[in-house]
Amino acid sequence: MTESTRFRVTFVLGGARSGKSRFAENVALQSGLDRHYLATSQIYDDEMRERVALHREQRGEHWTTHEEPMALVETLAGIQSDDRVILVDCLTLWVTNLMMAERDVSLESARLIDSLAAGAGHFIFVSNEVGLGIVPDNRMARQFRDHAGRLHQMLAAKADDVFFIAAGLPLKMKG
Amino acid sequence: MTESTRFRVTFVLGGARSGKSRFAENVALQSGLDRHYLATSQIYDDEMRERVALHREQRGEHWTTHEEPMALVETLAGIQSDDRVILVDCLTLWVTNLMMAERDVSLESARLIDSLAAGAGHFIFVSNEVGLGIVPDNRMARQFRDHAGRLHQMLAAKADDVFFIAAGLPLKMKG
Amino acid sequence: MTESTRFRVTFVLGGARSGKSRFAENVALQSGLDRHYLATSQIYDDEMRERVALHREQRGEHWTTHEEPMALVETLAGIQSDDRVILVDCLTLWVTNLMMAERDVSLESARLIDSLAAGAGHFIFVSNEVGLGIVPDNRMARQFRDHAGRLHQMLAAKADDVFFIAAGLPLKMKG
Numbered sequence: 199m200t201e202s203t204r205f206r207v208t209f210v211l212g213g214a215r216s217g218k219s220r221f222a223e224n225v226a227l228q229s230g231l232d233r234h235y236l237a238t239s240q241i242y243d244d245e246m247r248e249r250v251a252l253h254r255e256q257r258g259e260h261w262t263t264h265e266e267p268m269a270l271v272e273t274l275a276g277i278q279s280d281d282r283v284i285l286v287d288c289l290t291l292w293v294t295n296l297m298m299a300e301r302d303v304s305l306e307s308a309r310l311i312d313s314l315a316a317g318a319g320h321f322i323f324v325s326n327e328v329g330l331g332i333v334p335d336n337r338m339a340r341q342f343r344d345h346a347g348r349l350h351q352m353l354a355a356k357a358d359d360v361f362f363i364a365a366g367l368p369l370k371m372k373g
Numbered sequence: 374m375t376e377s378t379r380f381r382v383t384f385v386l387g388g389a390r391s392g393k394s395r396f397a398e399n400v401a402l403q404s405g406l407d408r409h410y411l412a413t414s415q416i417y418d419d420e421m422r423e424r425v426a427l428h429r430e431q432r433g434e435h436w437t438t439h440e441e442p443m444a445l446v447e448t449l450a451g452i453q454s455d456d457r458v459i460l461v462d463c464l465t466l467w468v469t470n471l472m473m474a475e476r477d478v479s480l481e482s483a484r485l486i487d488s489l490a491a492g493a494g495h496f497i498f499v500s501n502e503v504g505l506g507i508v509p510d511n512r513m514a515r516q517f518r519d520h521a522g523r524l525h526q527m528l529a530a531k532a533d534d535v536f537f538i539a540a541g542l543p544l545k546m547k548g
Numbered sequence: 549m550t551e552s553t554r555f556r557v558t559f560v561l562g563g564a565r566s567g568k569s570r571f572a573e574n575v576a577l578q579s580g581l582d583r584h585y586l587a588t589s590q591i592y593d594d595e596m597r598e599r600v601a602l603h604r605e606q607r608g609e610h611w612t613t614h615e616e617p618m619a620l621v622e623t624l625a626g627i628q629s630d631d632r633v634i635l636v637d638c639l640t641l642w643v644t645n646l647m648m649a650e651r652d653v654s655l656e657s658a659r660l661i662d663s664l665a666a667g668a669g670h671f672i673f674v675s676n677e678v679g680l681g682i683v684p685d686n687r688m689a690r691q692f693r694d695h696a697g698r699l700h701q702m703l704a705a706k707a708d709d710v711f712f713i714a715a716g717l718p719l720k721m722k723g
Binding site: 212213214215216217245327328329330331332334339342343364365366367369 | 700
């Protein structure tokens with residue numbers, strides 16, 4: 199009889215270019231588990247292509263990469279395992295993709311949170327804090343901000359560890 | 374001769390959809406005092422109507438609600454009492470209302486801060502941090518950001534407790 | 549033989565009107581060293597002129613002021629000394645100035661970081677966190693955000709102390 203490893207959820211929140219992906223990669227490395235990277239990005243243009251390539255280069259070897267813009271719950275269920283850490287980068291892009299596809303973001307967010315009850319191994323979610331600037335002029339940006347904020351609250355409530363990253367440095371908010 | 378309860382000021386600062394109102398409501402609940410809610414919102418459109426209705430529903434029973442978009446000092450003076458906690462939600466809307474009415478925000482902010490010297494019971498102020506994004510293009514948004522930031526600094530200096538909320542989680546900054 | 553004072557770097561990061569300059573000035577005061585102020589601002593219009601004048605007034609006496617919008621490395625090298633504290637306010641304006649002049653910001657940022665290896669006295673860098681709002685619509689603003697974020701990460705990695713300021717209150721992130 200083998201002892202099952204306890205499932206663990208880490209949530210890494212931060213601003214643009216805050217070093218949150220780098221921090222999350224170090225958390226994954228320190229877990230000692232088999233590293234999987236789940237990219238939610240959809241490449242629309244050269245700027246995005248450069249960002250993705252840069253992230254991949256910085257991440258280095260020793261990662262198995264998966265790409266899935268929307269079916270996050272199904273993909274996590276398919277690849278999760280007691281001996282794996284899965285870094286999901288990032289949730290705000292996932293929310294953007296769902297909105298672009300006119301999916302029900304509240305429903306999908308609730309499904310993601312519910313799915314954590316049956317997780318295995320270690321999940322690390324990276325997301326952008328986007329609610330600390332001036333109220334955006336356009337309604338879609340406000341809806342995006344609302345969706346992201348609500349998802350962050352739900353995820354932080356479930357997560358074992360929550361870090362807020364600024365200038366590459368972590369503030370531990372939970373755990 | 375009855376012993377007077379010490380007046381207390383709590384300041385809850387956070388981004389959009391950060392869970393700051395929910396956190397402030399819990400602070401009010403834990404005070405054990407009679408709960409009053411002072412809404413500064415003015416309803417201009419359906420989007421605002423929905424947000425206000427949603428907040429009211431989430432807040433639940435056991436609150437006496439007051440609505441006042443601008444005369445915050447007078448309203449607080451009229452309803453404050455040693456056995457009451459008053460949750461003011463939120464200061465950024467109050468600043469917006471003052472600006473729309475072309476009132477002197479610096480003067481009104483100073484009056485609010487001065488009024489705290491004669492407060493009773495427990496005041497909880499909720500406000501949006503709006504200064505952590507890109508500099509806004511239009512001058513009015515920059516002025517709003519300046520007014521909000523200066524008010525936050527003055528209030529934080531006077532408050533007994535200051536919390537910064539992100540993803541529903543508090544960082545205690547003072548107290 | 550005199551004992552050389554150890555070179556020290558403090559990094560003060562915060563939002564607009566967060567009180568970060570005031571906090572940095574207090575750090576300078578407490579250092580007990582001869583205070584020098586290095587302003588990176590370029591005055592384009594009356595709004596900027598007012599901000600600069602207000603900052604200077606708040607700062608008070610006992611400062612030697614230097615103005616340099618771009619040649620930060622050379623200016624620091626020229627004025628640094630074991631008995632001086634130099635407050636650089638602020639790095640985001642420096643990045644803006646470099647971008648306006650079509651200079652290579654990545655290269656200049658790397659030069660600044662490298663120059664810290666040969667610093668003397670105490671340097672205090674103030675900068676705006678600008679990455680916590682909605683993704684800006686225009687590409688230049690996104691590039692600015694990227695440059696600022698990368699510089700902040702590099703500087704935070706080298707700094708002895710890093711503070712994040714909100715509502716005038718410091719969160720110590722390092723040191």
